[in-house]
Amino acid sequence: MSRTLTAPRTLPGVWLPRLAWGALAYNVLVILWGAVVRLTGAGAGCGDHWPLCNGVVVPQNPTLHTVIEFSHRLTSGASGLLAIALVGLAFLVTRPGHPARFGAVLSLGLIVLEGLVGGVQVLLGLTAQSTDPARGFVQGIHLANTFLLLGALLLTALWASGAPRLRLRGQGLAGLWSFTGLGLVLALGMAGAVTALGDLLFLPADGTPIDTVRRDFAATAGVIENLRVVHPMLAVLTAAFLVWLGLFLRRERPSAQVNRWSVTLWGVLALQMVAGFANVAFKAPAWMQLTHLLLACALWLAAVLLTYHALTALRATRPAPAGVAA
Structure with a gap:
């Protein structure tokens, strides 16, 4: 019986599954911190500016809400950097057609979409105490994308660890x-x-x-x-x-x-x-x-x-x- 995957032997190959599992765990923490932003009403901490915060790259004399919202943007940005590293490492240590490549690219795409949905919320003012019905719709889309992102990262980690590809x-x-x-x-x-x-x-x-x-x-x-x-x-x-x-x-x-x-x-x-x-x-x-x-x-x-x-x-x-x- 032919083997679809071979276990990576090189040092970068060893780090691919570790990075994938780490990215999954980190994104769960980012999701929870995003909930803290919502629960504290700090979603408008950077005003209606995105990706800038109150019109600047780094806010000056920030309020507590600004600190909470800005820190969420920083942690979300770090998840994007992790996804880019995951894509680069996957293409470095795996052969063409390896499912880990697809999973890593899909994860990066969903992280980009996650950021865009969050940006739409800010730019449309669907934060803090806004009761606009559109906020509920965007909130649901945000959660769906979040779950899909976690699923993509999980599959990437499995495939990077040598698990077989999924047949539909x-x-x-x-x-x-x-x-x-x-x-x-x-x-x-x-x-x-x-x-x-x-x-x-x-x-x-x-x-x-x-x-x-x-x-x-x-x-x-x-x-x-x-x-x-x-x-x-x-x-x-x-x-x-x-x-x-x-x-x-x-x-x-x-x-x-x-x-x-x-x-x-x-x-x-x-x-x-x-x-x-x-x-x-x-x-x-x-x-x-x-x-x-x-x-x-x-x-x-x-x-x-x-x-x-x-x-x-x-x-x-x-x-x-x-x-x-x-």
């Missing part, structure tokens, strides 16, 4: 249901971004969650408030599907990796559901929203890993019916 054709129901699961997690994250924005701009009502829902559909409520209820409803549907998906893939694509990552996915899902309920019960404090976001990233990565290992595993062989020759 001929996967049958295993492929269909796996990508349906990924689509649901992506949609859930986008809805969660809108809900988190709603919790920031429109604090949950005193009393029970039902009181908040009633206020969200009052005559004076806006679109962002109306959409806040979508996330918990979609969470229940997605959770049920992911539990079933894990069982389905364990049967259709049995392997140690599929078993391991299905259990991991279920574990992260259980923690996320508990965090979701706690977020509602405690009326969405900042620390709980950050925990919820971190678990959302972990849930997405676990779903990507389960899908990857399921689609690279051998199909399950079933015994032929009685009376039929093998």
Whole structure:
């Protein structure tokens, strides 16, 4: 059987997977710091200027909000430099057609898009206390791009570590249901971004969650408030599907990796559901929203890993019916 990849032997080749895994971990931290910018209302810390901050490269006599927003831009810029280094190293140590090259280029493209979406938010004034419905739309797009970026970096790290390329054709129901699961997690994250924005701009009502829902559909409520209820409803549907998906893939694509990552996915899902309920019960404090976001990233990565290992595993062989020759 021919080998698609060979383990890198040179020093730069050894550093390729390390850089890829490091870039993945670093971008998770950048995402969490971006949430801190939103939660502190510091999104307008650089005014309506982008990529400059208050019209200059380095702000003078900055306020606290300026420091928070400017530091986020610096950390985001560093993620771009990491992506450029990842592309350069991938092309240096791998042969043409190696999947790590594709993953690195895709990651760089998504990081550029991430920056452009953030720039659009700033230039259109969709930051700080803006309640423009367009802000909810852009926030959802931002989250979707973030998840896709994490997925691309994860695949790049796997391929740089010698894992086989992903084959999409001929996967049958295993492929269909796996990508349906990924689509649901992506949609859930986008809805969660809108809900988190709603919790920031429109604090949950005193009393029970039902009181908040009633206020969200009052005559004076806006679109962002109306959409806040979508996330918990979609969470229940997605959770049920992911539990079933894990069982389905364990049967259709049995392997140690599929078993391991299905259990991991279920574990992260259980923690996320508990965090979701706690977020509602405690009326969405900042620390709980950050925990919820971190678990959302972990849930997405676990779903990507389960899908990857399921689609690279051998199909399950079933015994032929009685009376039929093998």
